[in-house]
Structure formats: structure tokens, C-alpha cells
Amino acid sequence: MKLWVSKQSGKLFPVDVEAQVRMNKLPAGEPIMIKYSKVRNPRHHRKYFAFFNKVYENLPEHLESNWPDVNSFRKAMEMYSGFFTETINLKGERFLMPKSIAYEKLDEMAFSELHNKVKTTIGTRI
Template identity: 25%
Template sequence: MIIPMIKNAGGVFVPADEIYLPELTGFKNGELYNIEIKKTRNPSFHRKVFAFFKFCFDHWAADKTEWKYFDERKQFDTFRKHLTVLAGFYETTYNIKGDVRIEAQSLSYGNMEQDEFEKCYSALINAALKEIFGNTTDENVINQLYAFF
């Protein structure tokens, strides 16, 4: 069971929302429980990063590439991974033949701390400016792009 908790004064953790209270009533006071605690990333910043991916993807126009027959979700996921690699956040592995394979680093909450995620976002902006928006002269697009800085 995962319940978002907030630390209050005195080291007491309380549910982030009253909706989780019924799930906690089954626990008895004074009993010993093992609890795994993970600090979550800033969810609004996470949404901003994915809005940036979507903005870049829409500008890039995947329908003009060999990906045009993929469904939109697959196009977006592939694009997002490629931009992440261009930003320098990737892992190098080898396939069964021994060939080098580059895979985008996971941006999930559990795989990247907030400070690294912020560095990744900065690198994503730089990669997008160079690879996607480099020849853009449309002031509307440029103004929308600046909103992500």
C-alpha cells in the first residue's frame, strides 16, 4: 500500500489527504510497522517537463517522418526518448550480438532525483533549441518556447 504522507512538527507523519485515513485505521497504535519512505519529486515540475516534450513533439511534426504510421502515443514516446538521449541522459548497453545500444535514461520518479531531473530539463531545452527549434523564425513558436524557460 502506498499512502502519500506529510511530515509535521515533532517528526509525526500524517496522510497528505483525508481520503487515506480509512486505510490507516487498520493499524493499531503502539504496534511496530516497517515503512519505506521515498521523497517524491515536484509533480508540477514533472508536468512542465512533459508539457515541454509535447510542445517540442508538436513542433517537430512526426507525421513528416518514417514514424507517421505509428500511433501518436508510440511516436511521442519514441520522440521523448530520442530527445532525452540528445540531451545526454542515456545509458549504453549491448545487444545479444554485442552491438552498442543507447537507451534513454528513465525519467521516472524512482529512477531520478529532483536535482538530476532539473539538470536533465535544462539539457533537454538546450538539445531542443539546437535540434528542433534551430531554424525557427515564427515568433509565436519562439514566445511559446520562452514560456518553458
């Protein structure tokens, strides 16, 4: 379970209602392990997805059928922007896979760079 907390006066507190609900589900009196990772700006993350939702909603008609949903559109634009890994399947065929943009995989600086590249890609391709 992921749980967003902030430290205040030496104690951990949930950062929002969702985090509070998750914290309430933790077992009382039992030890738990916490793995610390500094997260990128959550507002920037939400802005990124809101941007994709708006672009996807307003795709030209001739492009609407290229992607079945906004998530596949996002991944395609990220890959067009160079954000992918090349891998080989069991048949020896090469193919591309989008990289993860999960909080723990991408810091704020790398996420901002991806965001700018994606906006440029969409501006030139769409």
C-alpha cells in the first residue's frame, strides 16, 4: 500500500483524505515497514494527466480511432518523445515498451523534461 504522509513535529501525518483512509486501514499496534521516497509535485502530476485528457477529448476526427483510450494515447505520445525501452521477446523479435512514469521511477526534473518533450511531440504530430 502506498501512503502519502508528511512529517510534522516528529510525527507522520496523512497529506489528504485518501491518505487518511489508507492510514486508518493500517493494523493497530503492529510494526510496519516504511520505505521513504521523496515524491514529485503531485499538482504537476495531475496537470500532466489533465493535459492529456484535454488533448484526447479534442483529437481531430481522423486520429480518434488510433487510440482506444487516453492511457494508450499518453503512452504512445511518451514513446514518440523517446521515453521507451527496447526489448526482445522469446522469438527474438525486438519491440518497444513505454517506460513507467510512476512517482518512484521518475523525479521532478525528469518528469518536467518528459512533460516538455511530450508537449512538443503533440504540437508537431497532432
